[in-house]
Amino acid sequence: MVELAARKKYEFKKVLEALRDKRGRGTELISLYIPHDKQIYDVVGQLKEEYGQASNIKSRVTRLNVQGAIESLLSRLKLIPRAPENGVVIFCGAVDVGGGKTDIQTVILEPPEAITIYKYHCDSTFFLEPLEDLIREKKTYGLLVLDRREATVGILTGKRIEALAHLTSNVPGKQRKGGQSSHRFQQLRLIAINEFYTRIGEKASEVFLQEKELEGVLIGGPSPTKDEFEAGGYLHHEIQKKVKGLFDTAYTDESGLHELVDNAQDALSDLEVIREKKYVDRFFKELVSDGGLASYGEEQVRKNLELGAVDALLISDDLRRERITITCASCGIEKKETRQVKPGETPEAPGNCLSCGGSLKISASTDLVNELSAIAEKMGTELVFISTDFEGGEQLMTAFGGLAAILRFRTGI
Numbered sequence: 001m002v003e004l005a006a007r008k009k010y011e012f013k014k015v016l017e018a019l020r021d022k023r024g025r026g027t028e029l030i031s032l033y034i035p036h037d038k039q040i041y042d043v044v045g046q047l048k049e050e051y052g053q054a055s056n057i058k059s060r061v062t063r064l065n066v067q068g069a070i071e072s073l074l075s076r077l078k079l080i081p082r083a084p085e086n087g088v089v090i091f092c093g094a095v096d097v098g099g100g101k102t103d104i105q106t107v108i109l110e111p112p113e114a115i116t117i118y119k120y121h122c123d124s125t126f127f128l129e130p131l132e133d134l135i136r137e138k139k140t141y142g143l144l145v146l147d148r149r150e151a152t153v154g155i156l157t158g159k160r161i162e163a164l165a166h167l168t169s170n171v172p173g174k175q176r177k178g179g180q181s182s183h184r185f186q187q188l189r190l191i192a193i194n195e196f197y198t199r200i201g202e203k204a205s206e207v208f209l210q211e212k213e214l215e216g217v218l219i220g221g222p223s224p225t226k227d228e229f230e231a232g233g234y235l236h237h238e239i240q241k242k243v244k245g246l247f248d249t250a251y252t253d254e255s256g257l258h259e260l261v262d263n264a265q266d267a268l269s270d271l272e273v274i275r276e277k278k279y280v281d282r283f284f285k286e287l288v289s290d291g292g293l294a295s296y297g298e299e300q301v302r303k304n305l306e307l308g309a310v311d312a313l314l315i316s317d318d319l320r321r322e323r324i325t326i327t328c329a330s331c332g333i334e335k336k337e338t339r340q341v342k343p344g345e346t347p348e349a350p351g352n353c354l355s356c357g358g359s360l361k362i363s364a365s366t367d368l369v370n371e372l373s374a375i376a377e378k379m380g381t382e383l384v385f386i387s388t389d390f391e392g393g394e395q396l397m398t399a400f401g402g403l404a405a406i407l408r409f410r411t412g413i
Contacts, residue, residue, distance in 0.1 A: 012112055015109065019091055022096075023124060025096055028124070029095070030070070032047075037083075051070045068094065076106065086113060086115065087115040089110075089115065139213065140156065140213050140214050141214070142216070147252045148225055149169055151166070151203075153167075153200075155207070197229050216243070221248075221252055248263065272387070275384075280386060280392035293406060294406060296404040296405070304413055308381075310376065310379065310381045313382065314405065316388060316397040330357075
């Protein structure tokens with residue numbers, strides 16, 4: 001079920017990327033959001049009103065394009081007696097395809113989660129924010145690392161760690177200056193520590209209270225500092241109730257936030273980023289070990305997949321490649337290539353055959369991820385999509401081409 005959901009999310013992201021790149025010459029692109037409880041005949045009624053109002057558009061080209069898009073929407077709605085359970089979103093309009101030409105295009109989507117808004121939106125781009133919000137990881141955690149010298153406050157949102165505040169203290173060192181009694185020095189030091197903890201608590205509470213979907217708070221640092229702070233009740237009472245645990249960290253700057261998340265994996269086990277990090281860490285560990293069970297690169301991964309040697313297939317969710325079959329119309333020679341493409345983009349024609357000079361054509365094209373996923377499913381291989389929103393995921397994409405495998409056994413490939 002996890003793999004199926006991840007696959008659907010990957011496909012959904014690709015569709016949104018393709019829609020995001022489409023442009024109209026004027027306000028000619030229509031976005032129509034219809035929730036499940038909205039009556040279709042009410043939608044049809046509004047579209048007819050919009051069609052009439054479009055007659056007032058001064059530009060003849062824009063007027064005809066908008067009315068043409070509305071006509072297309074009306075014809076599509078005849079096939080939808082009622083919106084599906086999650087609602088339906090229809091994008092339609094005259095898309096600029098270059099060369100002074102436009103093309104009326106229509107995309108119909110059933111969202112992965114239920115939409116609650118009804119919206120008709122006409123602009124030079126499609127209105128995608130409600131759908132983009134559906135695939136955003138909504139869980140947010142407050143992060144705080146501190147010792148008696150400094151503290152850093154941050155937020156973990158989905159897979160992204162962001163440092164939002166850094167504080168430094170005026171707490172004197174343990175060695176007292178000359179002329180001060182030991183007792184007096186310790187009193188001043190304790191006062192300074194308390195003042196610093198108070199400042200930390202105020203800043204952390206200020207940051208965390210702004211987060212409407214705060215799941216919990218993680219506190220890191222050396223012992224006994226973090227324990228003193230948590231026990232002292234320096235956080236706002238609403239934030240204090242959300243503390244999920246205290247974790248040892250060696251650093252208390254921005255790098256300490258990343259260390260805190262790594263050390264708190266059990267407390268964050270339901271987050272996608274933790275699951276993904278475990279797979280990426282496992283791949284890197286296998287990669288550097290003698291006789292490690294790791295493979296990367298499309299050719300090597302494909303061969304290992306076909307042998308049934310892959311335990312887990314790691315695919316960057318930013319990977320956008322097409323596997324195309326090129327055929328010569330004259331001599332019949334056939335070969336396969338993988339090309340980088342943008343979502344919705346058609347691979348370019350390949351030119352002429354090197355063997356006979358005949359005309360080459362693309363006889364078949366499929367998404368590389370779909371192709372490899374099908375092989376993985378056949379071989380009982382676990383499919384794991386990896387985001388680029390954290391360091392390991394970004395490294396998987398940039399250094400390993402977004403494709404890697406953890407093997408069941410070594411194959412020598």
